[in-house]
Amino acid sequence: MRILIIEDDSQTASYLCKGLNESGHSVDHSADGQDGLFMAMENDYDAIVVDRMLPKLDGLSVIKALRAANKRTPVLILSALGEVDDRVQGLRAGSDDYLVKPFAFSELEARLDALNRRLDTDSTETLLQVGDLQIDLLSREVRRHGRVLDLQPRELRLLEYLMRHAGQVVTRTMLLENVWDYHFDPQTNVIDVHISRLRGKIDKDFEKPLLHTIRGSGYCLRATN
Amino acid sequence: MMVYVTLFIISALLLLAFIFFYTVNYMAQQTDATIEIEIAGLEERYKTGGITGLTQLINERIGQKPTGSGLILLADQNLSALVGNLNRWPNALETSDGWLNFVLEDKDFGEEAIHRARARRFRLLGGFYLLVGRDLHDLEMSQRAIAKTLISSLAVAAVLALIGGLAMTRSLIRRIEAINQTSNEIMNGDLSQRIPTNHTGDDFDQLSENLNHMLDRIEMLMEGVRRVSDNIAHDLRTPLARLRNHLDEVHKQSIKSGGETECIEQAVREADELLNTFNALLRIARIEYENRVEHFSWVDLAELVRGVVELYEPLVEEKNQQLDIYLAKEVKVHVDRELLSQAIANLLDNAVKYTPAKGQIEIRISSTQNQIQLIVADSGSGIPLAERGKVFQRFYRLESSRSSPGNGLGLSLVHAVASLHNIDLRLENNNPGLKVVLDFPRQDETTS
Numbered sequence: 001m002r003i004l005i006i007e008d009d010s011q012t013a014s015y016l017c018k019g020l021n022e023s024g025h026s027v028d029h030s031a032d033g034q035d036g037l038f039m040a041m042e043n044d045y046d047a048i049v050v051d052r053m054l055p056k057l058d059g060l061s062v063i064k065a066l067r068a069a070n071k072r073t074p075v076l077i078l079s080a081l082g083e084v085d086d087r088v089q090g091l092r093a094g095s096d097d098y099l100v101k102p103f104a105f106s107e108l109e110a111r112l113d114a115l116n117r118r119l120d121t122d123s124t125e126t127l128l129q130v131g132d133l134q135i136d137l138l139s140r141e142v143r144r145h146g147r148v149l150d151l152q153p154r155e156l157r158l159l160e161y162l163m164r165h166a167g168q169v170v171t172r173t174m175l176l177e178n179v180w181d182y183h184f185d186p187q188t189n190v191i192d193v194h195i196s197r198l199r200g201k202i203d204k205d206f207e208k209p210l211l212h213t214i215r216g217s218g219y220c221l222r223a224t225n
Numbered sequence: 226m227m228v229y230v231t232l233f234i235i236s237a238l239l240l241l242a243f244i245f246f247y248t249v250n251y252m253a254q255q256t257d258a259t260i261e262i263e264i265a266g267l268e269e270r271y272k273t274g275g276i277t278g279l280t281q282l283i284n285e286r287i288g289q290k291p292t293g294s295g296l297i298l299l300a301d302q303n304l305s306a307l308v309g310n311l312n313r314w315p316n317a318l319e320t321s322d323g324w325l326n327f328v329l330e331d332k333d334f335g336e337e338a339i340h341r342a343r344a345r346r347f348r349l350l351g352g353f354y355l356l357v358g359r360d361l362h363d364l365e366m367s368q369r370a371i372a373k374t375l376i377s378s379l380a381v382a383a384v385l386a387l388i389g390g391l392a393m394t395r396s397l398i399r400r401i402e403a404i405n406q407t408s409n410e411i412m413n414g415d416l417s418q419r420i421p422t423n424h425t426g427d428d429f430d431q432l433s434e435n436l437n438h439m440l441d442r443i444e445m446l447m448e449g450v451r452r453v454s455d456n457i458a459h460d461l462r463t464p465l466a467r468l469r470n471h472l473d474e475v476h477k478q479s480i481k482s483g484g485e486t487e488c489i490e491q492a493v494r495e496a497d498e499l500l501n502t503f504n505a506l507l508r509i510a511r512i513e514y515e516n517r518v519e520h521f522s523w524v525d526l527a528e529l530v531r532g533v534v535e536l537y538e539p540l541v542e543e544k545n546q547q548l549d550i551y552l553a554k555e556v557k558v559h560v561d562r563e564l565l566s567q568a569i570a571n572l573l574d575n576a577v578k579y580t581p582a583k584g585q586i587e588i589r590i591s592s593t594q595n596q597i598q599l600i601v602a603d604s605g606s607g608i609p610l611a612e613r614g615k616v617f618q619r620f621y622r623l624e625s626s627r628s629s630p631g632n633g634l635g636l637s638l639v640h641a642v643a644s645l646h647n648i649d650l651r652l653e654n655n656n657p658g659l660k661v662v663l664d665f666p667r668q669d670e671t672t673s
Contacts, residue, residue, distance in 0.1 A: 180536055
């Protein structure tokens, strides 16, 4: 991926650049909003990471200007402001995701992957398939290897999200935000329990598991060869 | 207030009564003195002009003012009338000092045919008796007029006192009300409020100013606390996150090189837990100090609870616990959805955690005319009465639960969220277990 980072804190910026480079991405960096907006307009990036508080032009204004110019590049806001209404402001301005500082690098990476994939996948698709697992989104029917699986509505939504992001690492926070619409950390890791129940339904009786745990990051649904 | 008015009226009454009796007494003395002077004059004339001169003078006096209030009568030693404006000697008892109080009857007096009179008897040297007196009717009329005036002024004074008292009381009540209202707003978290002063420098003004100074000081201290916790967040969260990310990197490298990873994973988990604790602490601080009521919206309480229950259901099932849910329909509450969800999640989290396998958990929403109530009850170990006030403190954990996971901030957050929403939060005994009761304030959707 080609990624633009607009961040004035040099420590965070160099850490991000280094980490993303190591993961095989090509990274550009700008230290202020004006310059960052210029770079974003001139080039075609796969994703932009923007800080909210920036010199010259703040992050939200950068995004608004981009969207006004009809640039659809996925944008992730990095911000120290993490309350729900801060997120809402960010999303209203036209960003696609919101990550609160300080953040785990694996979280940022997973979210950037998800953003990039969002452009590729067609959200109007009604049939999702990973390996021999299928969801028919119209009839809400789940089949694996031709066998119909009985899933509860919430399990279905969880599976749908995992399938839409098949092959990517999906973090617990991403699941909690996107499947449950909560932005707090539950005291007990309830997501793990939901995943293990889903696993019990889609993987238990089958030879090859599809739902994998990625240690230290989250989960990944993929068909192994 | 009525006490003061009554007291005022009684004092006024006493004062006016004193004035009245003093005046009446003074007038009576004046009358007596006039009579004495008249007698002295007549006696003088008798001494110089004899009985003829006296008779002449008496006739002169009567002629001057036949209808006046002066009474005069000369009588012989048998008290038979000789000359004067009384036709006979009055039939009255005589006091020892020669004064007589008697009654006059005359058709000319009109409606009141009887007038009281007072006179002095004087014995002349030749055996004649002289009676000089006054018809007291006019005097009594004046006294009555004075009494009437005094009574009406008393009535006016009483009315004025009542009005003045009411006005003063109302202004007092208004000022106390202003202080009360400001205090309520402050207790609801708006520390920027100040009690209005009117710069008159009176006692209330001084009280208000002192309270305001106190509030300034409290606000400054709170600001200090907030800054400290913000600093903790800023200064410790960021390096902690960096540490965690470095560990992550090491983890990736050891996976690549096939080295030991278990230890590093443990370290990453612990760093995550620390970060979570800091985040939770900051979140509580934000809820307590920022009072973000402007982000409230009307939500269906049952729907909100159902969402949280759905999240926790697998946990309940894993422990084979029985979850009973009774949710009243159509209960709208004006809340911060995210915060209230987190608070309920914490309560349910605790219930699952501290209730043994196969235990019971109950969630109930009840709604009456006056009250919306949410209850989260369990059949776990409960909280001893002595500890119930302490469990809302940050990092406070029961001795018995120290071994179980958690950071001791769960109930602190519930408490902060409840305060923000004006929810009355209580811990009760569920015999056995804990019963958490949340009483929501009744609000009208149309009025807010």
